[in-house]
Structures are given as C-alpha cells and as structure tokens.
Amino acid sequence: DADVTQTPRNRITKTGKRIMLECSQTKGHDRMYWYRQDPGLGLRLIYYSFDVKDINKGEISDGYSVSRQAQAKFSLSLESAIPNQTALYFCATSDFSEGSDGYTFGSGTRLTVV
C-alpha cells in the first residue's frame, strides 16, 4: 500500500457542485498539505496542517476548505466548484526537520470542472 493515498484519482464534476478530495497516510507524520499543480505555475500550497488541531491557509486558499479528521486523514473540499479549479491536486505529508527527505506526496487527483 502507498504511504500517502489520494481518492479519487480522477474526477469530473460540474460547476457549482461541492466536491471532496480525500487523503490518508500511513507514515505517522504530523504535518499534512494540499497543493495544486497547474502548467507553468508549479506547485502552489492551498492549505496545511501541522497537527490535528492546527489548520493554516496557504497561498491560494480561496474557494477551498479542509478538514483534519485524524492524524492520518486530511480532506480538501471545493464548496462550489468552478472551471479554474481544474488542476492536478496533491496531498503531502512531512516530518520536517533539517536533514530529512522533505515531503512524501500522494499520486495526485486530477480534477476537471466543466
């Protein structure tokens, strides 16, 4: 099993619909992150959580919300999806300290909003 699992892998949804992307990890890491990848823009941080009671906005949080249900689970919701939220979404975990290997990423969720 993968260390970081994202579901679904692919999703097509209509404008205005609410959608949830889920992420679970078996790494035992406290920190979890949601990024989106867009061509020419790289990876941009949406939300991050350093423990179950800690939620922080990233660079591009507007239109998104998150829930940290447990140490191992971090969900991203699009309250009312719009076409410019079409992107590749990645969840990541970390136990970040100098000398560590940074983040472990999931395989991504490709979301298309039509």
Next chain:
Amino acid sequence: DQQVKQNSPSLSVQEGRISILNCDYTNSMFDYFLWYKKYPAEGPTFLISISSIKDKNEDGRFTVFLNKSAKHLSLHIVPSQPGDSAVYFCAASTNTDKLIFGTGTRLQVFP
C-alpha cells in the same frame, strides 16, 4: 509574487552529458532547499537537499549547489540518463516551515 523561480520551463540534453537545472529565490530567510523529481501520473519524489550552511551537496550523479549571495540554486546531473527525463521542481523553506515550490523544469534526455 513567485518566491522561487525556475526560468527554464524545459531542457533537452544528450545522454551522457551534464544536465544543469537552475532555480532562483527572493526570500533571504529561506534556509533549506530541496529538489523533487516528478514523472507523469505520479507525485513528486524527493531527490536531494541542501542546508543554507553548505554550498554543495552530492549524492551519486546528483549535485546541488547553493550560492546564497546570488540567491541561486542549481542541480547538476552527471552523466544524464534517459530515465532522468522528468519534471524537476526546486523548493525552499524557512525554519522547517512549509515548502514553497518553483514552477518546474521539464528535462528530456535523448540518446
């Protein structure tokens, strides 16, 4: 504003030659830098890192150089192999905080 920039969206190199990928940053508070590699349909994977107290870190064919005065980071791959063909992201952080990623460079290594 993009705090971490990779100005070359793509790079093509012949197998066996050196690949040099560049990254510039604007935040002088960044103290830890990493390179990630991404294949299609997969998440990014960690490649190599460097602390701001160093100017070079080497791991096999991969070497990362850091020039703090120029706020510039580079990744050297020698010799380049076809399996190195992927998108490479540089990333930076302050005080083990969240990572800020660059825009990525697509490397193609041809025979």
